[in-house]
Amino acid sequence: MKDKTKLILAGMIPFIAMFLVLPGVVLAFVINGESLGISTSGFGYQRDFRIRNDFEDASANNNTVEEAMFPGAVGAPLAIWRGANAWNSQNPRAAQNFDFDYQGLSTTSSGNENVVEGGYDSSGCGGSTLAFAELPSRNGWRIRFCEAWQWSDGPGSPAGSQVDIRGVAVHEFGHVLGLGHTTVGGCNSGTCDTRPTMCAMACSNETAARTIETDDQNGLNAIYGSIPSDKPVLTSLGGSTNIGGTLFLEGSAFGTQSFRVKFTTGTSSDFNPSGTVTVTPETTELARLTVPSSAETGNVLIWKHNTPRRLSNYLPITIGPTLSSDCYGQKAGTPTPGTNGSPTFDLLFGPSVTGNQFTEVQATGFQPNKTGFLLVSLTQSTVTWKSNTNLNVGFPLVIPLTVISSDSNGEVNLPFAILDAPDFFGTIFWLQLLIRDDAGVDGFATTEALGVELCDDMIP
Ligand SMILES: [Zn+2]
Structure with a gap:
């Protein structure tokens, strides 16, 4: 039997409410004595949360449109993750030193593993309770949505007797982060649009609780403070x-x-x-x-x-598949040491590019300000040239000798933008640098060979 007439958001007992009073100013939010830490000891890291999506109503999981800020999430998980985001530092209405950490879906819901559970219908539910947060939360917490109601995942307004998952999630997240029920802003009489989310009573068929109000923000600030300059x-x-x-x-x-x-x-x-x-x-x-x-x-x-x-x-x-290490460079052959020992050779990625392109090959350890050659081949082989210089790429070269030089640090940096050239996917290019060096046995130092396979993963 679903009660469609009265909606109450309840924080679970025991519930320690304290009014925070500043000199001359009475702030109306209520804090419950909890806070979610980020320590490695004591109560530990408690900003993470996961979702046990056991909602039974079809309307709780019928939104299939992903959103860029919430990759991989649809239905109830998307609504709940968006609910958490209402309190995060980058949300202009929150903008305090607080952020939740979404940890995906879970099939379990132990009381201290920071889980938001849908489809619950046992102790703690009943009467007019929509959902509840278990306190204390500082050593781990759980939010339970009571299945007696018909839940809606949005993104539009809940229809008929449905209740908005996202708005209720914002309210319950407020409890676990340390807020109790406030009484200001028309909690008992005001319009739904402007009431604090932490009012005890929810309005039916509305979405206003999805965004927090100034009183909620003030409560968040009282617990976690403003954004410090060293918050990354x-x-x-x-x-x-x-x-x-x-x-x-x-x-x-x-x-x-x-x-x-x-x-x-x-x-x-x-x-x-x-x-x-x-x-x-x-x-x-x-x-x-x-x-x-x-x-x-x-x-x-x-x-x-x-x-x-x-x-x-x-x-x-959005995490992609495991790539063959070939895509990112394999090494073969033996460098020829020079003044600064054996030069090393690597691929550098980004950061200015989009997608998965790498932009540069970099060699270090050469004698500064010396000229030499970039060798590029489709094969790798090791041959000794002159008396004891190692050439690590096969011949013929596929790109004519390119003259390059080391800089004042003995480095060589070459742009290596991958073009969108599917014909070349799967092809390995072998690169080597051969540069003048006063201490080189034949007057040169060389790198090992660096193999770069062109993979479509590299193309945005
Ligand atoms: Zn509540």
């Missing part, structure tokens, strides 16, 4: 988003200490060690890492796990 901000991704690919993170306030890059992994643990990568940023605006094997389509964040701990905003990421 992610603005864009570059390079490859394939498993094993080289991903670039671009943004600001990365700092100089190592941090963890956190991906969605679809596991129930607070954080999956195999889904995080410890990275030392190259600059305070750029970091480079290899996409880990357990990364899934979802979100990626920077987690400064050392003091002062900070969690960035998230960026959506």
Whole structure:
């Protein structure tokens, strides 16, 4: 029997409500004493959440249109993830030092694994309760949507007796992040459009609770504070988003200490060690890492796990398949040492390009300001030239000798933009550099051969 007349959003007992009073100003939001930490010890990292999508109503999972900021999610998970996003730092209505971390779908819902569960219909539901959040939340939490109601995943307004998943999710997320029920802004009498989301009563057939109001924002600020200058901000991704690919993170306030890059992994643990990568940023605006094997389509964040701990905003990421390492360069042959030892040769990716193109081959360790040649062949072989110089590519060369020079640091940087040329996919080009060197046995130093297979993964 579904009660269609009265909707109440309930925070579960025990519920410790405190009014926060500042000198001369009474702020109306209510905090419940909870907060979600990002520590590696104590109560641990609690910003992550996952979704157990057991909603039974067809209307709870009939939205099949993905949205760019929420890749891989449709139906109820999309509505719930969008609900969490109402509280995130990049949302203008929130804009505080707080972000949730979407961790995908789950088939379990233990009480402390930070799960949002649909289709629940047991203890805690009943009466006019739509959904509830289990407190305390600081050591792990759970939100349960009561199945007695007919749920709607949107994106439009709920029809008839349906209840809006996203709006209720925003309210329940507010409880777990530390807010109780507020009473201002017309909670008991005002219009639905402008009431705080943390009012105890929900309006029926409305979507206004999907966005938080000033009173909700003030409560968020009271718990987590304004955005500090050292909170990392992610603005864009570059390079490859394939498993094993080289991903670039671009943004600001990365700092100089190592941090963890956190991906969605679809596991129930607070954080999956195999889904995080410890990275030392190259600059305070750029970091480079290899996409880990357990990364899934979802979100990626920077987690400064050392003091002062900070969690960035998230960026959506669509993870591609595991690539053959051939796509990214294999090495063969033996370099010929020179003044600075044996030169090394690598592919560099992005970050200025879109898609998965790499843009440059880079060799280091040459004598500065010397001229030489780029050799390009379709085959690899190792032959000794002159008395003891290693030539690591086969002949004939497919591109006429290209004259190049090392710079003042002994580096050679060559643009290597991949054109969209399907005829060449699967072809391996072997590259080698041969450059004058005063200490070289024959007056040259050489790199090993670098094999680059042209793969369609590289083409945006
Ligand atoms: Zn509530």
